[in-house]
Every structure is written in C-alpha cells, then in structure tokens.
Amino acid sequence: MKFRFKLGDFLLGLGTFIVIVLSIVLWIFIMTSDQRFSNIGQQNQENTTTKEQVRNRSVKSLYDLYIPTTSYGFPNGNLCQLYDSKNNLTLEFTKEIKKAKAVNKIKKIVHSQARYQEYLNSPEYVQLVYPDEITFSLFNQLNKSANDNREFNRFFVSKSNHWIYLGNDQNNEIYQIKIKGANFDRLRKYAQNAKSKSPVRLVRLKEGYSPFYSREIDGKVYSYLTNHQSYSYFVSRLLGTSGVTSKTNKNGQTIYSLSYYTRLKVPAPKSGEHNYLYTHYEKNKIPSATNRLLDSVYYVHQLGLTEQDLRFFDADGSNVSYLNYIEGIPVFLNKHDLQVKTTFSTDSINVAFNSINFQIPIPFDGQTKTIKPTQDVIDELASHGLKQDDIQRIVIGFTTEKDSSRHGLINLVPTYYVKAYDEWKSVGEWEKQDLTTYRKFSESVTSGEAK
Amino acid sequence: MDYKRIEWLFFIVFLLIDIYLGIEILRSPVNLSNADTTTQSVASIRSEMKSDNIDLPESISNTPDSGYYLATKNRDYLSSKVSDLTNVTARYSKTDNTLYATPKVATNLSKNKKTTLKQVNEFKNDPKNVPYGKQFKYEPDMSSADNYMFVQTSDYGEIYANVAQLTISVKDNQITNYTETYMGPASPVRELQSTISAWRAIRAMYTDRELTNNSRVARIKLGYSKLTEVRGSTILLPTWLVWVENKTTKNVTLKRVNAYTAQMLQSSTYNVER
Numbered sequence: 001m002k003f004r005f006k007l008g009d010f011l012l013g014l015g016t017f018i019v020i021v022l023s024i025v026l027w028i029f030i031m032t033s034d035q036r037f038s039n040i041g042q043q044n045q046e047n048t049t050t051k052e053q054v055r056n057r058s059v060k061s062l063y064d065l066y067i068p069t070t071s072y073g074f075p076n077g078n079l080c081q082l083y084d085s086k087n088n089l090t091l092e093f094t095k096e097i098k099k100a101k102a103v104n105k106i107k108k109i110v111h112s113q114a115r116y117q118e119y120l121n122s123p124e125y126v127q128l129v130y131p132d133e134i135t136f137s138l139f140n141q142l143n144k145s146a147n148d149n150r151e152f153n154r155f156f157v158s159k160s161n162h163w164i165y166l167g168n169d170q171n172n173e174i175y176q177i178k179i180k181g182a183n184f185d186r187l188r189k190y191a192q193n194a195k196s197k198s199p200v201r202l203v204r205l206k207e208g209y210s211p212f213y214s215r216e217i218d219g220k221v222y223s224y225l226t227n228h229q230s231y232s233y234f235v236s237r238l239l240g241t242s243g244v245t246s247k248t249n250k251n252g253q254t255i256y257s258l259s260y261y262t263r264l265k266v267p268a269p270k271s272g273e274h275n276y277l278y279t280h281y282e283k284n285k286i287p288s289a290t291n292r293l294l295d296s297v298y299y300v301h302q303l304g305l306t307e308q309d310l311r312f313f314d315a316d317g318s319n320v321s322y323l324n325y326i327e328g329i330p331v332f333l334n335k336h337d338l339q340v341k342t343t344f345s346t347d348s349i350n351v352a353f354n355s356i357n358f359q360i361p362i363p364f365d366g367q368t369k370t371i372k373p374t375q376d377v378i379d380e381l382a383s384h385g386l387k388q389d390d391i392q393r394i395v396i397g398f399t400t401e402k403d404s405s406r407h408g409l410i411n412l413v414p415t416y417y418v419k420a421y422d423e424w425k426s427v428g429e430w431e432k433q434d435l436t437t438y439r440k441f442s443e444s445v446t447s448g449e450a451k
Numbered sequence: 452m453d454y455k456r457i458e459w460l461f462f463i464v465f466l467l468i469d470i471y472l473g474i475e476i477l478r479s480p481v482n483l484s485n486a487d488t489t490t491q492s493v494a495s496i497r498s499e500m501k502s503d504n505i506d507l508p509e510s511i512s513n514t515p516d517s518g519y520y521l522a523t524k525n526r527d528y529l530s531s532k533v534s535d536l537t538n539v540t541a542r543y544s545k546t547d548n549t550l551y552a553t554p555k556v557a558t559n560l561s562k563n564k565k566t567t568l569k570q571v572n573e574f575k576n577d578p579k580n581v582p583y584g585k586q587f588k589y590e591p592d593m594s595s596a597d598n599y600m601f602v603q604t605s606d607y608g609e610i611y612a613n614v615a616q617l618t619i620s621v622k623d624n625q626i627t628n629y630t631e632t633y634m635g636p637a638s639p640v641r642e643l644q645s646t647i648s649a650w651r652a653i654r655a656m657y658t659d660r661e662l663t664n665n666s667r668v669a670r671i672k673l674g675y676s677k678l679t680e681v682r683g684s685t686i687l688l689p690t691w692l693v694w695v696e697n698k699t700t701k702n703v704t705l706k707r708v709n710a711y712t713a714q715m716l717q718s719s720t721y722n723v724e725r
Contacts, residue, residue: 012462016458016465019466019468020465023468023469023472026476027472030472030476064645086643088644091642091645360681361520362640362681362684363684364640
C-alpha cells in the first residue's frame with residue numbers, strides 16, 4: 001500500500017514535468033514556425049478588413065497567378081516552343097494539375113547538369129515552364145510537407161499520367177512524384193498539334209535555361225484599349241476611407257498615410273504616369289520563400305487590379321514580381337517596368353505597381369515585327385560590353401507604344417528583354433547603357449563576398 | 452496534501468494547454484488562395500441569401516470555366532440575302548441592321564407546344580425563309596407564348612446580343628412575321644483563358660446588390676455578350692448569364708456578369724414578361 005502511494009506520487013510528478021516541458025516545446029515550435037507566424041499576421045490583417053472587401057478580394061485563385069507561362073515539346077522530333085491560342089496548353093495543364101494528388105513523397109532523381117540536360121532534350125516529355133522558381137509548398141496537394149521550401153520551375157509531363165517530374169534549372173535537380181487524378185492525354189495531343197512551333201535550344205544562363213530561337217520570327221503586334229483606375233480607388237482599397245491624411249510633395253506626387261504605418265505614393269495627376277508605391281511598415285523577419293510568394297499574392301489581390309492576364313514573373317531575393325502575359329508573352333510597361341513588384345524587408349513591405357488595365361483586345365490587323373535569332377542578339381550585346389556570362393535571363397517581351405489614332409489605345413511590340421545585374425531592360429536600352437558602373441558595382445559585391 | 456493538490460492543478464492546466472497547442476499545430480495553415488475558403492463561404496453566403504428570400508438552383512458549379520474574347524466583322528450580312536428569300540416578303544433596314552419578313556403562305560401550326568416548336572424550327576432552318584437560320588438556336592428562357600426567340604450560335608458558344616437574334620412571332624397558330632439580326636462568324640481575338648465559376652458570378656451579383664430580396668435565380672449559363680465596337684469589329688466576351696425572376700411579379704430579367712472580372716455588365720438586362 002505504501003509502495004503504491006509512492007509510485008502514484010512519482011507518476012504525478014513525472015506527468016506534471018512532462019506536460020510542462022511539452023507545452024514549452026509546443027509553444028517554441030509555434031513561435032518559431034515561419035509559416036504559422038506569417039499566417040497569424042495575415043489573419044489579423046484579414047480580420048480588420050470588412051466582410052465585403054474579403055468577398056471582393058479574390059476574383060481568381062492562386063492558380064491563376066501561378067500558371068506556367070511557356071510550353072515546349074517535340075512535335076516533329078526537334079525541341080520547339082509551343083503555342084496555340086485555341087488550345088491553350090498551359091491552361092489545359094493547369095486544369096489537370098489542379099486535380100492531381102501526390103501518392104508518395106517527392107523523390108530526387110537527378111542532380112547533375114548532364115542528366116538534367118538529357119531531360120530537357122528528351123522527346124519523352126512535354127515541358128511546362130514558369131519564368132522563375134516557385135516552391136513545392138505552394139501547391140499543397142503535390143506535396144505532403146507544408147514547410148518544404150525546395151524550388152522548381154519546370155514540369156516534365158511524361159507519357160504516363162501517374163508520374164510527373166519537377167525540375168529546378170538553377171541547381172539541375174529533378175524530382176519525381178507519383179500522382180493520381182490527372183489526365184494529360186489532351187495536353188499531349190495539343191502539344192503534338194500546336195499551331196505555333198518555334199524551334200529553340202535551351203541555353204544555360206546565370207539564372208537557368210533560356211530559349212534561344214534559332215530562326216527569325218515574325219512577332220505579332222497586338223493592340224489594346226487600356227484604362228486606369230482612379231487614385232481614389234487604390235487609396236480606399238489599400239488604406240480605407242477614414243483616418244487617411246495626405247501630403248503633396250514638390251513633384252506633385254501625393255503621399256496618403258494611415259496611422260504612420262501604411263502609405264501610398266500616388267503619381268502627380270498631370271504627369272501621365274501611373275506608377276504607385278504602397279508601403280506598410282512592420283518590424284518582421286523576411287518570410288520564407290513560400291510565404292513571400294503567398295504574401296505577394298495577398299497584396300496583389302488587395303490592389304484590385306484586373307488579374308485576367310497577370311502572372312508570376314520573377315522571384316529575386318526578397319522581391320516577387322508579376323507581369324501581364326498576352327498570348328504567352330510578358331508585357332513590360334514604360335520601357336521596362338513590371339506590373340507589380342513586392343519587396344519584403346525587415347522593417348517594411350513595399351508594393352510598387354502600375355494601374356494600367358488591358359481592357360479590350362483589338363483584333364489582330366496583320367502587323368508584325370521581325371525578331372532576330374537569339375544568338376545574334378547575344379553577340380550584339382557582347383560587342384556593346386554585356387557578356388553572355390553577365391546575362392541572367394533573356395526573353396521575348398512586349399514593349400508598350402501609344403497609338404495616336406485613339407485615346408487609350410496602345411500597341412504591344414515584341415522585342416528582346418534581358419535581365420542582367422538584377423535589372424530588366426530591353427536590348428535597345430542595354431545597348432545604350434554605360435555598363436562600367438554596373439561592372440564596378442558587381443565586382444565590388446563579388447570581392448566583398450569573397451572576403 | 453496541499454502540495455499534491457497544487458501538483459494536480461499544474462498537471463491538469465498544462466495538459467489542457469498542451470491539447471490546445473496541439474490542435475493549433477495540427478490545424479492546416481491558412482492558404483491565401485480562395486480555393487480553401489470556398490466551401491466555408493459557399494455555405495455562409497447561401498444562408499445569407501436564404502435569409503434575404505433569394506432562391507438559388509440546387510447546384511451551382513464552383514469550378515472555373517474558360518472562354519475567349521471573340522470578334523465579328525461589322526458588315527451587312529443580311530442585305531445580300533434578301534433576294535434568296537422566296538417564301539417570305541422581306542425588307543432589310545440599314546438603320547438598325549435588321550431583317551423584317553412575313554411568310555407569303557400561311558403555315559398552320561399544331562396546338563401541341565412541342566410540335567409547334569418543331570414546326571417553327573423547320574421554318575427557321577429553310578434558307579428560303581430565314582438567312583443563316585441554322586446558326587440560330589431556340590432560347591426558351593427568352594421566349595413567350597407569342598414570340599419564339601432564337602440566339603446566334605458560334606463555334607465557341609452562343610451569343611446573347613440584340614444584334615444576333617431571331618424572333619419569330621406566332622398568332623392564332625400561324626407564323627405572322629419575324630425579325631432577324633446577324634453578326635457574322637465569330638473568331639477568337641486572344642487565347643483561351645479561364646473564367647470565374649458560376650458560383651463566383653452569383654456571389655458577385657449578390658455583393659453588388661444585383662440580386663434583390665424576394666427573387667429566384669432561375670438559370671445560369673455561360674454565353675457571349677457584346678462588349679464594344681472597335682476598328683470595324685464587334686468585340687464579344689464570355690459572360691455568366693443569370694435569369695432572375697421576381698417572385699411577386701413573375702417578371703424574368705436576364706443579367707450579365709463579366710466572366711473574366713466578375714463585374715456586372717451594365718445596361719444589358721433583358722426582361723421577359725410571363
């Protein structure tokens with residue numbers, strides 16, 4: 001009896017000790033979990049918005065912003081960039097991948113450049129590619145671990161509907177996932193019969209593989225009627241309608257503020273510019289890669305821009321950018337501006353955006369512009385001092401030109417855009433640029449890192 | 452003894468804290484995509500609508516659809532066809548681009564509704580009666596006992612616009628006349644793009660107060676509506692067409708929601724008197 005009594009005391013003491021330690025461990029886990037911490041912030045922010053705002057916020061889902069933008073296949077035995085406006089390949093892929101569920105864990109099967117390039121050049125796969133890397137955790141159903149910050153930018157759709165491969169251009173890794181629920185038969189058929197097939201070779205640049213067009217292309221010039229939301233629309237969406245103060249600076253820009261922590265810089269009314277800068281000051285650590293992507297989606301929804309053509313374009317350090325894609329080609333604004341660029345730092349979140357809305361597409365009138373083979377452009381840039389080793393990415397993009405025949409009418413003219421020294425510029429702009437400063441800065445950063 | 456009580460108290464309190472923290476961790480992280488929140492919001496908005504006495508169809512799809520921007524060339528497609536219409540007396544009005552016609556010989560229609568519709572369809576499909584007749588499809592929700600309404604079809608879907616419809620009038624079991632407008636063949640202006648779901652369109656209408664209290668959503672369908680005219684072409688875009696019935700007056704109104712942006716298309720309602 002005496003022995004039993006002592007055992008009970010011991011067990012009670014042990015149990016109390018265990019539950020206390022467990023609560024400390026669980027508490028630490030919650031407080032250090034980046035994803036949870038970030039989501040708590042979002043929940044608080046969401047609670048402050050009105051019911052109507054929440055309802056109106058997300059016309060479209062995460063999937064619409066994170067649709068792969070380019071597709072490649074081997075319709076005639078050679079690697080080609082594929083495009084078909086009637087049978088939209090990337091949309092078809094997205095419809096099916098939404099239904100897919102991972103059956104087992106992600107398995108790394110390739111981690112060498114040679115093997116990676118074999119996959120890139122294998123006719124066995126249709127490739128759907130994002131402009132930059134995203135994380136596995138972005139789409140929960142393909143990944144069983146919510147905190148997996150491993151990245152990929154390329155889907156390899158095999159001939160089997162049960163296996164899909166995800167490639168990361170940066171580190172030459174390919175991951176294999178067994179899936180169920182998706183059927184890519186129609187995608188493969190579309191890829192085989194795509195109307196536009198531009199022969200390409202995938203060339204490794206600083207930030208992955210870029211398509212090098214081997215022949216001249218007649219790029220179509222598209223036209224759009226555009227409009228812009230008024231500044232008051234963005235002020236009310238981002239700052240609300242009460243307690244907002246404003247101050248106009250010498251340049252005519254007005255800064256609207258809400259309680260010192262939230263600001264919106266609005267362009268001068270008569271400047272003809274439509275670039276806004278939203279800043280929210282908040283002491284915080286920079287979110288993980290997945291949360292940077294998710295948080296940027298939250299801010300894109302908050303802006304209230306038309307998201308019909310808006311796609312994820314670039315994720316660079318603490319920046320996440322979005323551009324409008326028209327007929328599979330990204331649209332750069334004001335020569336080289338991005339539509340939305342979110343920047344995360346330890347004391348603030350900045351969202352730079354342009355209010356342009358591509359409202360009404362105009363039927364194609366037959367106007368085209370010749371686009372040179374990519375290697376010729378690279379050679380031209382090299383002769384101007386921008387070497388291939390300095391180029392991070394090269395893409396065909398649209399530059400916007402105002403059409404004088406009607407107010408709000410713009411023409412989208414295709415040209416090459418190059419990312420170098422972390423900046424996007426058209427080839428024409430790079431050719432006019434004095435690269436000495438860029439090079440000096442780059443060298444000082446490199447030597448600083450070496451030390 | 453007191454010490455033991457305190458120990459029990461600590462044990463129970465911390466056990467409860469552990470359970471709470473465990474549940475917090477097991478709860479899936481909040482996703483910013485609206486995909487995860489839809490189930491919850493569908494139920495709550497449905498119940499809000501129910502309390503506003505708004506009736507909805509049993510099932511409304513929550514899956515996004517897809518559609519194109521379409522364009523048609525602005526031309527007088529019907530004027531050149533008047534000479535082919537040997538069975539009717541026809542006149543084409545250039546001012547409103549409309550063909551007006553009256554049958555030369557009276558056709559006796561059945562009193563049975565199904566048979567009447569079949570006979571009207573046969574009349575419409577004969578190129579000596581109606582030009583491009585086979586490109587028009589019967590639309591029951593825009594028709595009444597005296598007027599059989601048909602909408603123009605295209606390879607990409609039906610067009611719901613005043614400039615693309617055929618109305619055949621019937622009186623005393625005979626076709627009395629018809630009016631026809633025709634837009635010509637439609638072709639895509641841009642690539643196939645995803646649209647919002649039917650449910651999202653209903654939600655947008657409700658939050659924009661386009662669904663009034665004491666009404667019933669009779670039908671919802673994806674179809675093309677006229678957006679604007681530019682550079683000699685008419686631009687069409689995919690819209691969610693929602694037939695809303697006023698429960699008291701029984702009047703049916705056709706409303707349109709831009710299927711890309713979820714915004715209401717203004718001045719596009721169409722009333723059907725029952």
